[in-house]
Amino acid sequence: MATASLHRSGVSLSILFARYVRGEIGDSIWSRLMHLLDDDDVTSNERLALARFVNEVVAEGGPSSLFVPMEDEARALLGDIRPAVALRRGQADDRTTSSV
Numbered sequence: 001m002a003t004a005s006l007h008r009s010g011v012s013l014s015i016l017f018a019r020y021v022r023g024e025i026g027d028s029i030w031s032r033l034m035h036l037l038d039d040d041d042v043t044s045n046e047r048l049a050l051a052r053f054v055n056e057v058v059a060e061g062g063p064s065s066l067f068v069p070m071e072d073e074a075r076a077l078l079g080d081i082r083p084a085v086a087l088r089r090g091q092a093d094d095r096t097t098s099s100v
Contacts, residue, residue, distance in 0.1 A: 012051035019055070024063045032068040039071070046078065 020030045033054065037047050057066050069077065 012048060012055060015055050016051045019058055019063075024058055025054075025066065026063070029063075029066060029068050032070065035071050036068070036074050039075075041075070042078070 016025075016033070019025050025033070033050070036042060036050060042050075054066065054068070068074075
């Protein structure tokens with residue numbers, strides 16, 4: 001399963017890069033994305049989710065519909081989201097162990 005996840009991750013990131021090279025993503029947006037993707041505090045799953053999200057937004061609404069928050073704003077968003085994800089994972093773990 002890890003191989004499939006890495007493959008999807010590589011594809012999402014490759015598509016994202018291709019969009020930048022084709023000019024679908026401007027330099028300022030690309031720079032913000034790279035700061036987020038390169039941040040040591042961002043997990044690999046969060047990087048993948050961001051790449052998928054950006055690809056979907058550009059595919060559905062075009063480049064003009066894409067907004068990437070500044071680094072501080074993104075960190076604040078992640079700070080708000082992470083506890084909810086952890087709680088959800090805990091609930092999923094509880095369901096798994098209680099059904100055994």
